[in-house]
Amino acid sequence: MSKDAKDYSKYFDFSDAKLLSEDENGKRIRIRGREINILSEPDHRQEKQRGKEDVQVLYDTMVSEEFMTLGKDKHYLVYTFGCQMNEHDSETIKGLLEQMGYTPTEDRKLADIILLNTCAIRENAEDKVFGELGHLKHLKVEKPDMLLGVCGCMAQEEGVVRRILQKHGFIDLIFGTHNLHRLPHLIQEALFSKEMVVEVWSKEGDIVENLPKKREGLRGWVNIMYGCDKFCTYCIVPYTRGKERSRRPDDVIAEVRELARQGFKEITLLGQNVNAYGKDFTDIQFSFGDLMDEIRKIDIPRVRFTTSHPRDFDDRLIEVLAKKGNLVEHIHLPVQSGSSQVLKKMSRKYSREVYLELVGKIKKAIPDAVLTTDIIVGFPGETDEQFEETLSLVREVGFDFAYTFIYSPREGTPAAIMEDNVPMDVKKKRLQTLNDAIVEHSRKSNDRMMGAVVEVLVEGVSKNKDHMLSGRTRSNKLVHFEGTPELVGSFVHVRITDPMTWYIKGEMIPEPVVTSDAV
Numbered sequence: 387m388s389k390d391a392k393d394y395s396k397y398f399d400f401s402d403a404k405l406l407s408e409d410e411n412g413k414r415i416r417i418r419g420r421e422i423n424i425l426s427e428p429d430h431r432q433e434k435q436r437g438k439e440d441v442q443v444l445y446d447t448m449v450s451e452e453f454m455t456l457g458k459d460k461h462y463l464v465y466t467f468g469c470q471m472n473e474h475d476s477e478t479i480k481g482l483l484e485q486m487g488y489t490p491t492e493d494r495k496l497a498d499i500i501l502l503n504t505c506a507i508r509e510n511a512e513d514k515v516f517g518e519l520g521h522l523k524h525l526k527v528e529k530p531d532m533l534l535g536v537c538g539c540m541a542q543e544e545g546v547v548r549r550i551l552q553k554h555g556f557i558d559l560i561f562g563t564h565n566l567h568r569l570p571h572l573i574q575e576a577l578f579s580k581e582m583v584v585e586v587w588s589k590e591g592d593i594v595e596n597l598p599k600k601r602e603g604l605r606g607w608v609n610i611m612y613g614c615d616k617f618c619t620y621c622i623v624p625y626t627r628g629k630e631r632s633r634r635p636d637d638v639i640a641e642v643r644e645l646a647r648q649g650f651k652e653i654t655l656l657g658q659n660v661n662a663y664g665k666d667f668t669d670i671q672f673s674f675g676d677l678m679d680e681i682r683k684i685d686i687p688r689v690r691f692t693t694s695h696p697r698d699f700d701d702r703l704i705e706v707l708a709k710k711g712n713l714v715e716h717i718h719l720p721v722q723s724g725s726s727q728v729l730k731k732m733s734r735k736y737s738r739e740v741y742l743e744l745v746g747k748i749k750k751a752i753p754d755a756v757l758t759t760d761i762i763v764g765f766p767g768e769t770d771e772q773f774e775e776t777l778s779l780v781r782e783v784g785f786d787f788a789y790t791f792i793y794s795p796r797e798g799t800p801a802a803i804m805e806d807n808v809p810m811d812v813k814k815k816r817l818q819t820l821n822d823a824i825v826e827h828s829r830k831s832n833d834r835m836m837g838a839v840v841e842v843l844v845e846g847v848s849k850n851k852d853h854m855l856s857g858r859t860r861s862n863k864l865v866h867f868e869g870t871p872e873l874v875g876s877f878v879h880v881r882i883t884d885p886m887t888w889y890i891k892g893e894m895i896p897e898p899v900v901t902s903d904a905v
């Protein structure tokens with residue numbers, strides 16, 4: 387079979403499809419009467435590569451004038467699935483759409499363009515997107531001129547694109563995580579050609595600066611790095627998000643300063659592995675700890691970060707976090723498993739002992755640090771004893787919260803072809819047992835806060851009772867208390883009166899209380 391035929395067969399049955407044309411700009415095919423313009427397509431083989439070439443930092447990325455009126459008198463709607471990285475990408479997508487003249491709407495019937503920014507981390511995340519597409523198909527039939535697009539992590543997967551081309555020909559646009567800045571071009575192409583436009587880059591990734599972002603609320607996200615080179619054996623992220631690449635310190639610091647100037651009360655630094663920040667710089671030595679030490683000096687009340695990898699959590703970072711100030715006492719430190727054998731099979735590159743040692747160091751330097759984590763149960767071949775080790779680690783560390791998951795095989799990852807002899811009902815039972823253990827600790831930890839006075843950033847008014855406000859402590863605990871709506875956006879002090887499991891109730895203290903105790 388020729389190389390071209392191989393590529394060509396990747397997406398569809400020959401009986402269904404016809405190649406219309408092909409040149410250096412891509413290929414045009416027809417499947418069941420639908421013409422599809424594939425400018426570029428996902429390629430797992432390429433996504434796995436980690437080359438040595440320099441990351442390009444693109445600064446000149448303004449939306450050009452020719453696209454500025456494409457969205458005039460039109461509405462957009464973006465649905466976001468998955469993690470904070472995706473939420474933040476959606477802010478960029480919305481920023482671009484608004485620069486093109488589109489206006490936001492929550493009403494899908496009014497929308498002229500609907501984009502689904504998707505997540506590929508587990509199968510159920512993908513099922514949700516395909517379910518949503520099923521609903522949107524009816525709308526598309528009623529409103530054929532509406533543009534319907536799929537972007538984000540699922541678009542980076544060969545299998546997903548194949549499935550969309552074969553079964554969801556009503557979609558107009560597919561683009562991936564590396565080419566958000568191309569959105570205006572792609573919309574224009576889809577609008578004028580009436581073909582389905584597919585552009586997914588499988589390159590390792592550039593850094594694109596200066597894109598517009600539509601931020602809302604009091605809390606702002608700031609990307610400090612992109613991608614992941616860890617290749618944990620269960621995880622699809624290194625394939626969908628490209629190689630680890632850090633934004634230049636000056637660009638990050640300038641963005642944080644600008645958010646402070648705009649009055650944001652809290653920022654969260656984002657990256658798949660924030661503490662690998664700077665490891666890819668070849669001209670300077672500048673670590674995540676160094677970056678935090680600079681951001682600490684910026685006048686923004688709270689700084690969070692997510693997510694960190696135990697392997698790269700170094701002493702410099704702990705030393706800087708212990709200086710506190712605007713660096714809050716909450717550390718999300720995904721452990722994934724408490725068994726060294728499972729961690730090895732997951733290729734996490736640390737053992738149970740090393741993780742516990744790190745936790746010990748953090749607790750020594752920051753005694754009031756609140757730790758949270760991610761845990762996967764039912765990894766291929768996980769034994770009862772290995773699961774018990776996870777439970778005992780959870781008890782030993784005392785996490786205040788954990789995101790817990792049943793392992794979900796991801797096509798193209800090494801774990802997907804490991805033998806898995808653990809029945810689903812056992813996995814479900816383990817998940818329940820684990821969640822019970824976490825609830826138990828979380829409740830105890832909240833109970834210990836009884837009577838304490840905490841600093842709360844007031845985020846909103848309760849949906850049901852407008853005299854009730856809600857906000858978060860520095861350690862990210864949700865607090866409900868009585869107060870008036872004009873307090874939203876300010877910091878108040880609350881005495882804890884009623885600790886619950888997932889939130890705490892309290893009463894506001896009217897006098898400003900000088901306290902640096904962070905709970």
Ligand code: 5AD
Nearest residue numbers: 620621720760761762791792793794
């Ligand atoms: N199955 C289940 N959970 C997964 N995660 C990542 N990949 C998988 C998978 N294939 C979890 C990890 C990670 C979190 C974001 O999602 O715990 O830290």
Ligand code: SF4
Nearest residue numbers: 614616617618621623
């Ligand atoms: Fe996935 Fe592991 Fe990278 Fe986290 S560190 S994004 S779990 S590969």
